Amino acid sequence: MNLNDAIQECWSKIDEGQVATYIPALAKVDPYQLGVYLFDITNDKKVEAGASQVRFAIESVSKVITLLYAIERLGLSAVEEQVGTRQTGFPFDTILNMEITKETHPLNAFINSGAILISSLIEEQDGLSPFDQILEFSRKICNDPDITLNEEIYQSELRTGDMNRSLAYYLKAKGVLTNDVTLSLDTYFKQCSMMVTCQSLANLGAVLANDGIAPWNNERIISSEAATYTKSVMMTTGLYNESGTYSVKIGVPTKSGVGGGLVSAAPNHYGIGIFSPALDHAGNSVAGLALLELISKKLKLDIFRY
Amino acid sequence: MNLNDAIQECWSKIDEGQVATYIPALAKVDPYQLGVYLFDITNDKKVEAGASQVRFAIESVSKVITLLYAIERLGLSAVEEQVGTRQTGFPFDTILNMEITKETHPLNAFINSGAILISSLIEEQDGLSPFDQILEFSRKICNDPDITLNEEIYQSELRTGDMNRSLAYYLKAKGVLTNDVTLSLDTYFKQCSMMVTCQSLANLGAVLANDGIAPWNNERIISSEAATYTKSVMMTTGLYNESGTYSVKIGVPTKSGVGGGLVSAAPNHYGIGIFSPALDHAGNSVAGLALLELISKKLKLDIFRY
Amino acid sequence: MNLNDAIQECWSKIDEGQVATYIPALAKVDPYQLGVYLFDITNDKKVEAGASQVRFAIESVSKVITLLYAIERLGLSAVEEQVGTRQTGFPFDTILNMEITKETHPLNAFINSGAILISSLIEEQDGLSPFDQILEFSRKICNDPDITLNEEIYQSELRTGDMNRSLAYYLKAKGVLTNDVTLSLDTYFKQCSMMVTCQSLANLGAVLANDGIAPWNNERIISSEAATYTKSVMMTTGLYNESGTYSVKIGVPTKSGVGGGLVSAAPNHYGIGIFSPALDHAGNSVAGLALLELISKKLKLDIFRY
Amino acid sequence: MNLNDAIQECWSKIDEGQVATYIPALAKVDPYQLGVYLFDITNDKKVEAGASQVRFAIESVSKVITLLYAIERLGLSAVEEQVGTRQTGFPFDTILNMEITKETHPLNAFINSGAILISSLIEEQDGLSPFDQILEFSRKICNDPDITLNEEIYQSELRTGDMNRSLAYYLKAKGVLTNDVTLSLDTYFKQCSMMVTCQSLANLGAVLANDGIAPWNNERIISSEAATYTKSVMMTTGLYNESGTYSVKIGVPTKSGVGGGLVSAAPNHYGIGIFSPALDHAGNSVAGLALLELISKKLKLDIFRY
Incomplete structure (x- = not known):
């Protein structure tokens, strides 16, 4: 899939959300940003597009x-x-x-x-x-x-x-x-209040997807059971009160933050980091989730189907 | 895996539960029953053990x-x-x-x-x-x-x-x-009030696991999206108030009934039907879930890991 | 006090409410009605004004x-x-x-x-x-x-x-x-669905105010403890979710109905029946409560003060 | 009424409660105490009995x-x-x-x-x-x-x-x-954490009962509306979650504290202070409420009846 096209397809979703306003430092973030970093752990291939290297609050x-x-x-x-x-x-x-x-x-x-x-x-x-x-x-x-x-x-x-x-x-x-x-x-x-990028989160997702082992140096960072437990909890409660909505629509363990970040872990396939600061009512990145849904469909990542 | 051994291993769990008592017809069911039927859709292989052909209330x-x-x-x-x-x-x-x-x-x-x-x-x-x-x-x-x-x-x-x-x-x-x-x-x-067997439920699970297509005749019974949607909902809410507990422990979309039945669908792998009428406090089959957990581990079915 | 003046003073309150609409029979009642019947049990004197003899649903x-x-x-x-x-x-x-x-x-x-x-x-x-x-x-x-x-x-x-x-x-x-x-x-x-008038409710209130004895024939209709218990419950829960608001503002045991009726019992003083069908958000007669508040102040009926 | 007899009649109630234990200073208070102070504002008469001068935490x-x-x-x-x-x-x-x-x-x-x-x-x-x-x-x-x-x-x-x-x-x-x-x-x-006696609380109750005017020097301490408002709130919410229970049983505006104190204000009649530190499950003085109920009945203080 072409990530730039995917970003363009989801760009208009930004207008449906708004940046977090409860603190000034988040309220002044430019909403018109959308970035993604994909880490394919099956072949150690990484692709990125958009604001993939912008730092944002991890929340x-x-x-x-x-x-x-x-x-x-x-x-x-x-x-x-x-x-x-x-x-x-x-x-x-x-x-x-x-x-x-x-x-x-x-x-x-x-x-x-x-x-x-x-x-x-x-x-x-x-x-x-x-x-x-x-x-x-x-x-x-x-x-x-x-x-x-x-x-x-x-x-x-x-x-x-x-x-x-x-x-x-x-x-x-x-x-x-x-x-x-x-x-x-x-x-x-x-x-x-830590500042991360899409790449940082994709790496985090990759460790989770890779059963706890860092794909970049094959070092085990967390136990297999920790990785499995956490992916399960991400699926059921990772997207605030809308977790159930997206477990159905996307089917990939994901956690969001009000800074606009998303980390996903498709078991044995991908670590994904996404950033777009405009949020829906539940506090999830609007364009980010749209992009993740698109990626999940294109790359066949829905664990309830594939 | 040897299903008879697995049944034996989980048998003592029966003593930790009790049959549903809110209606006489369920209260009089013999708690000392445990059956399982596995339908491997990757090779159309079926195995069963224990009370796999006993009819029970689907609830x-x-x-x-x-x-x-x-x-x-x-x-x-x-x-x-x-x-x-x-x-x-x-x-x-x-x-x-x-x-x-x-x-x-x-x-x-x-x-x-x-x-x-x-x-x-x-x-x-x-x-x-x-x-x-x-x-x-x-x-x-x-x-x-x-x-x-x-x-x-x-x-x-x-x-x-x-x-x-x-x-x-x-x-x-x-x-x-x-x-x-x-x-x-x-x-x-x-x-x-319909009466089913482990085999009936394993078939149901197999259709769900097989993207909506009946593996026994390759007829599509339900749409792919219906199958995916339902497996996701089974994962997050299929085991009453303990769904989150078992999405972590078992990681296979499953629905239970107070008749003691369980249906599981491991995407693209297995349809599973289990029956054991003694229930835990949440209304799930105690020995049934123990057996399912064992099977999930042995057959590597946890979708958050494999 | 002049009851006709009091009714006139509270008349405009009708515009702040609206008649109950959940059933057609109540929705078609003319909101512009306000009646009152006072039964002074200390001297067996009764006065009434406005729509005091109109029948309405007791609810x-x-x-x-x-x-x-x-x-x-x-x-x-x-x-x-x-x-x-x-x-x-x-x-x-x-x-x-x-x-x-x-x-x-x-x-x-x-x-x-x-x-x-x-x-x-x-x-x-x-x-x-x-x-x-x-x-x-x-x-x-x-x-x-x-x-x-x-x-x-x-x-x-x-x-x-x-x-x-x-x-x-x-x-x-x-x-x-x-x-x-x-x-x-x-x-x-x-x-x-029983149909009553302000006079009926004032009589009911008079029995409660008179310790359970009908003032019109000195017959005991209810026990003293029944009357006391009921007046207390009317004070704390008689006006739906706004009971606390009016126990402070009015201080007289009162029960309302969505037909627009109010019955009050000022212990050892008055039985009061009021009717005005336009209701506030909680389901209480708007003009009726305004009139009751006026009466309570004029006749010094607030049991927390007098 | 003889207050000493009344105290004796209610004494055994102490065994039904226990002193507050959430802080050591309260836990070590001797539960076997019961005191009362009555201030009759109609004739400026005061009577007291039992532990009426013991200091306790007002809470x-x-x-x-x-x-x-x-x-x-x-x-x-x-x-x-x-x-x-x-x-x-x-x-x-x-x-x-x-x-x-x-x-x-x-x-x-x-x-x-x-x-x-x-x-x-x-x-x-x-x-x-x-x-x-x-x-x-x-x-x-x-x-x-x-x-x-x-x-x-x-x-x-x-x-x-x-x-x-x-x-x-x-x-x-x-x-x-x-x-x-x-x-x-x-x-x-x-x-x-202020320390008071039954007499202090009876005086407080007497001001409330006397429409806001201190009966001991005829000075207005609080407004009439403040006194009325507060007595009403005491009636509906003064005894924790059991306020409704006692508005029915006692019918006198009362506020309790977990130190074992009770203040009551019978409008235009009495200010009452009571102390007994053993509490019921809701946090109200057990023997204290029993004594108050007895006093209310004997002195005819229930405002829903008299």
Whole structure:
């Protein structure tokens, strides 16, 4: 498939969305950007088009990385004790479901309460703060040493993070989050403020698609079970409240962020990174998902069909 | 793999569950049964073991068949206007989520409200009642002319169906269910009362796995998109409130019923029918799911990994 | 106070509301009506003004009468086992709160689920159907032999009663409503379709205000504890979801109906009946409540102050 | 009535409850205490019995005082814009109802979210912190210059206040709480930690019962409308989730605290202070409510009857 044609085909979708406005640093991003990076792990071929090298805020896509890092550090079963693998039926930042069902733990790792809890599990090690470890791990799994913290975005997240504070104190009050709330939130705000490219995310997707092994050096970065677990959770809860919609339309494990990024992992085939900052009502990149749907169809990636 | 060994390995799981007790006809079923039928569509090979030819009540597995039939009759987009493809975060028989979120339509086709709505969409045709059509279609897609209505179970469902009546009148009051409530419920109660075997369900799974084409005669029974859509919905919502748990553990699109049946479709590989009537708290066959997990691992069927 | 002046003062409030539209028989009522009947039980003085003798559908005001009749028939403690005395925080026709809190019984007798349950408690007696008994009791406690069933409204209620059917089957499924659902709903629909006047409701209010004794003949119609219990429940839950708003603004136990009626009982002072069919968003008579607020202030009826 | 006999009659109720255990300072209070102070404002007569002079933590009874102070400072309409006057149907420390109904403001001033919001409205004035003003106002309206902050309880509240922090940040995130969260919570924790006696609370109740005028010096402390508003809210929401239960059983505006205190205001008759630290499941003093019910019956205080 011709990626430039595909980008052109999806370009008009940008007008259907709008950039995240809850923080100034995201609100001022130019919406008219669309980039893609495909990493074909069956033959180590990479193709890219559009804004594939533009840096943008990783936001909720970081939840994938921190989840993987927590599994590596603590083991899958320890993580499974902290968060479930179920959709909530509600927006990503509420605790409605937990309150109603008297669940003691967040329903999955990709709603905010679950992600904050996962971040809280990372303890200081060898003098490295939790975030320093996450940053280092991000650079490694994305094969991108240039990932850094965007101070402006981080400060904005701090200023506007009251709902996340509410969630964290709720978890603390319920005895679920046992570490320091302020540090846990700081780690979370920082991980959301890392700057990545389509290429970084395609590399992350490629590791997941490749059963946990980095295709660029054949080093195992995460366990096979961590990769499988995470792809499954991406499929069922990766696209906020619209995960079910896209598991039907696209059929490729994917996680989105309000910075406009998407990471996809087509098992044993492709790692995909996409960027387009205009979002739909649920917080997913509009043109990005259109492009991903097109790619999935053209490359026959829907795991429920092929 | 040796299916008899697998059955033996999972047999003790039966003791962790109990048969459905809400109707006498199910309560008196012998819990100590476990059967499996595997249909390998790559080479048309079938193997079976245990209680693979025992007839049991299809119950919620019928939701798959009626969904497929409704898509064939009305088209996928018409069905998608009636039900979503999202998990609810709540038990299968509540309308909590709809009430809270002010959703106008059931979140998916496999919770009771969604399934009743789907059943209500089937109109009388050529003198055949909705259920007569569903029965005929069941016999065809399961390649099993011996599927019949179990009158005792049907009468029991009628007697104990007040929560389903509540759901149906709720949908009627909201203007969502527009056909006759009593007829719609009658169709629903009857479809749940059909008697099937592991072999019937394996055939159903094989059609789904084979992109909609019956492997036994190469006839297309359902469209490719119907098969893909349904496998995706089975993955995210097929196992009641525990769907997310098993999408992680098993990774094969599966639908369960409180009769103890399971149908699985491993795309382009296997159709699987399993039966064991002792259920876990969520209403899924305990030993059946253990056996399915074992089979998924041995045959490398997890679509998030292989 | 001059009641005609008071009516004139509140007349313009009619434009802020609109008549109930869910059934044709109510939708065609002329909104420009406002009537009041005051029964001063301290000196047996009655005054009336405006549409005080117009007949209108009693609708939810009938819940007061059926509650009182059920207490007389079964005793207060039996009724208290069936329904609570708490607000729900939700609209009158949902079961949200029960579902969320796992309450087994409706939170109060004035939400629809509670009222249907109360109606279901009345058993046939001496060849009189439950509704026949309620009608007879209504005529007695309202001192109005001309109360009859409006067949057109009753038929309309039957046709549009699906949400009430949903609630009734929900209660049946939970084992709370144990009598016949269809009969219970029929009783409920019929009691809502009785035609009353401001005078009938003022008499009802006067009995409640007078500790259960009819001021017109000094006969005790209901027990003192039934009267006290009911006035308390009217205060906390009598005005749908806005009960708290008016307990603060008016401070007199009051029950409303979507027919536009209001009954108030100022303990040891007044029984009040008001009618004006234009309703606010919560289903309460707009001009009627404005008039009641004026009367409460002028006659110093607020029980939290005087 | 003989108060000592009344205390003896209710004493055994203590065994049905238990002292609050969420903070050590409360957990170590001797449960076997029951005291009462009655202030008859019709003849300026005061009687007391039992532990009427024991100091205890005011806890949620302080919500009455801060509400009154906020009304005095800001006016009733400003306060009514911040909180409603409705029951929630849920426990006092959840935000379930707000989340479900999309309400922008807490449903009433006595659930924790509402009380924290009210506390946040008090601004520093004349160099006095919000709490300093509340303390001063408490001493005045309770006619008790010896009310002080219990540092141990305050520190405990700080340590265990995570659910309140969650509520405060939720309100902040929704744009409802606009002042500093930490200061607002500090004010709230401190107001809960004031030490009072039955006599202090009886005086508070007497001001409320006396239309806002201190009976001991005929000085108006609060407006008539503030007194009326607050008594109404006490009736509908003063006893946590059981307010409806006691509006029926007792019928006197009352507010409880988990320190075991109760303040009641029988309009134009009595101010009542009661103390007994063993609580029922809803957080209300068990023996205290039993004693209040007895007093209400003996002195004919039920405003729905007398």
